[in-house]
Amino acid sequence: GRTRHYTFNVKYHNVTRLCSTRRIISVNGKFPGPRIVAREGDQVLIKVVNHVTDNVTIHWHGIRQLRTGWADGPAYITQCPIQTGQAYTYNFTITGQRGTLFWHAHISWLRATLYGPIIILPRRNESYPFVKPYKEIPIILGEWFKADPEAVISQALQNGGGPNVSDAYTINGLPGPLYNCSSNDVFKLKVKPGKTYLLRLINAALNDELFFSVANHTLTVVDADAVYVKPFNTSILLITPGQTTNVLLKTKPNFPNATFLILTRPYFTGIGTLDNTTGAAILEYENPLSSTSTASSIKTLPLFKPSLPPINATQFVNVTQFVQNLANKYRSLASTKFPANVPRTVDRRFFFTVGLGTHPCAKNSTCQGPNGQKFAASINNVSFVLPSVAMLQSHFFGQSNVLYKTDFPTKPTVQFNYTGTAPNNTNVSNGTRAVVLQFNTSVELVLQDTSIIAIESHPLHLHGFNFFIVGQGFGNFDQNKDPAKFNLVDPVERNTVAVPAGGWVAIRFLADNPGVWFMHCHLEIHTSWGLRMAWIVQDGWQPNQKLPPPPSDLPKC
Numbered sequence: 001g002r003t004r005h006y007t008f009n010v011k012y013h014n015v016t017r018l019c020s021t022r023r024i025i026s027v028n029g030k031f032p033g034p035r036i037v038a039r040e041g042d043q044v045l046i047k048v049v050n051h052v053t054d055n056v057t058i059h060w061h062g063i064r065q066l067r068t069g070w071a072d073g074p075a076y077i078t079q080c081p082i083q084t085g086q087a088y089t090y091n092f093t094i095t096g097q098r099g100t101l102f103w104h105a106h107i108s109w110l111r112a113t114l115y116g117p118i119i120i121l122p123r124r125n126e127s128y129p130f131v132k133p134y135k136e137i138p139i140i141l142g143e144w145f146k147a148d149p150e151a152v153i154s155q156a157l158q159n160g161g162g163p164n165v166s167d168a169y170t171i172n173g174l175p176g177p178l179y180n181c182s183s184n185d186v187f188k189l190k191v192k193p194g195k196t197y198l199l200r201l202i203n204a205a206l207n208d209e210l211f212f213s214v215a216n217h218t219l220t221v222v223d224a225d226a227v228y229v230k231p232f233n234t235s236i237l238l239i240t241p242g243q244t245t246n247v248l249l250k251t252k253p254n255f256p257n258a259t260f261l262i263l264t265r266p267y268f269t270g271i272g273t274l275d276n277t278t279g280a281a282i283l284e285y286e287n288p289l290s291s292t293s294t295a296s297s298i299k300t301l302p303l304f305k306p307s308l309p310p311i312n313a314t315q316f317v318n319v320t321q322f323v324q325n326l327a328n329k330y331r332s333l334a335s336t337k338f339p340a341n342v343p344r345t346v347d348r349r350f351f352f353t354v355g356l357g358t359h360p361c362a363k364n365s366t367c368q369g370p371n372g373q374k375f376a377a378s379i380n381n382v383s384f385v386l387p388s389v390a391m392l393q394s395h396f397f398g399q400s401n402v403l404y405k406t407d408f409p410t411k412p413t414v415q416f417n418y419t420g421t422a423p424n425n426t427n428v429s430n431g432t433r434a435v436v437l438q439f440n441t442s443v444e445l446v447l448q449d450t451s452i453i454a455i456e457s458h459p460l461h462l463h464g465f466n467f468f469i470v471g472q473g474f475g476n477f478d479q480n481k482d483p484a485k486f487n488l489v490d491p492v493e494r495n496t497v498a499v500p501a502g503g504w505v506a507i508r509f510l511a512d513n514p515g516v517w518f519m520h521c522h523l524e525i526h527t528s529w530g531l532r533m534a535w536i537v538q539d540g541w542q543p544n545q546k547l548p549p550p551p552s553d554l555p556k557c
C-alpha cells in the first residue's frame, strides 16, 4: 500500500443554519469536515493540530487499529487530549476493510461538528463484488444545534435532566427545505438517468438513530461498517449513530418529469423529548436532452416524497418489529473470497445489561432527572467514570492499580425481568472498571436492554474490533434456548449494533488486538451518562502480537 498524509487544522469557523450564525469547531474550515480517502492496505498519517481552546481528540471510527491502539482516539481511554497549540499525528494502516467509515472528535460533545467521511477503496487490482458504480457520493446524516453543544451537555450534566435536543437533522451538513430559513441550505444529489450510484451513508448524529429513504427509488445495500454484505433491496433504511452503510441507487432509465425528496428522521423508541422534524435533500435528474435544464425548469417539476415509519409511541410495537426485520436482512457475504470468520467456539461469555438509571441528587438541591434525581446510564449497573490519565498509557506502563480496576462484572449482580416492571431502586454505581482478556480470547457477549426508566434501543459501538451479530430477539435473553438459534454461518460483521428496545443482541469477536478498547452507546447523551466501559486485551507472546510503545508525540495529561 501507499502512505497517505493529511493535516487536520482544528479551528473555529462561522456557520449559518436556520437563520442564525454560530461559531463552530471544525477541520480546515470545512463542515462537514474533509474526506479521508485510502485503499485497503494503505498507511494513513493524519497530523491533528489544535487551534482552539477546547481539548481535542479524533477517533477513526471503525478502523481496526491492529496494534496501533495509540491512534484510536477516545479521550482518557487511549490518549490524553491534544491541548491548545499542540499537535499529534495519528498513524495507522488499513487492514482487511473496504467501504465507508467516518472520523469524529471523541471528547465531550465536540463530534457535533467535528466529523467527516473515511472512504476505503479496494486494493488497486481488486474490484467491488457488485456492479461498478458510475459515481460514488458520501452522505453524512447529522444534527444541528443552534446553541453550543458543549453548553448543552454541561448544563444537562449539572442539573441532572435531559439535554436540549438539536434543532435540525442535516444531510451533508444541510437541514434542507422542510425547515424554516433553509430553502438554500439543501444538499442536491444530481444524477443522470440509467446509471448506478454508490451512496456512502454515515450516521454522525449525536443522539438519534435515523431512518433514510429516497422517494420512488429502491436502495440496494452492499456494505455495512466497511464489510461487504449479501446485497438486499429496501426502500427504507435505519442507520444508528456510528453505523455506515453503502447502498447502490439505480436511477430511472429515462429522464423523469419529477424531482425526489431524500428524507431522514429519527426512530422514536424511548421516552422524553426529541426533535420530531425531518431533514431533507433532493435527488435531481439532469435532463440529458436539454443542455438548459435550468433551475427554473426543475423547480416546476412535481416533488415526490418518500414515506417513513411514524414517530409515534402508539406504533411502538410495529415500528420496533419493522426495525428488527430490517436488521435481520444484513448478512455477511460469506464467500470464498470474503469469508465470515465467526468464532466457532467461545472461551468467555459475558452478559451485559444496558440502560438508563439515576444518581442521587446532592442534599438540599433539586435535580431535573427522574424522581428528582440525576439521569445516569450504565452497563451491568456500572456507570463508567473516565480516569484522569489515559487507560492505555497506565496499562502499558503498568501503573493501572490506582487509576482503574479490572473487576468489571461479567453479569449483572441483580437480575430481573428486563421487560417487566423495573426495580424501585434505579441508582447506578460509579466506577472506572474494565474487563481483562487474554490475547486471542474468543468472546461471546449478550447485550440486554433493561426497562429501567425507558425501553430504548442502544447503538453499542466497540472500538478495535469488528464483531459478528449471531442472534437477536425481543424480551429476556434465554441462555437455555436462544443460543441454539444463533447464526454462525453468515452473521453480519459490524462495529456498531443496536441493542433492540426491549430486547437483546448476541455478538462474538476474537480478542486479537492488544490494547485498551472502549465500548459505549453511540447516543452521545447515554455515553455522557456512563453507558460505557473498556476491554483490556493483553499482549500475545509473539512479537507481532504485542502493542508497540507509544509514539513520541502522544499527548500528556
Ligand code: C2O
Pocket: 059, 061, 074, 104, 106, 242, 461, 463, 518, 520, 522
Ligand atoms: Cu464513534 Cu467511541 O465512537
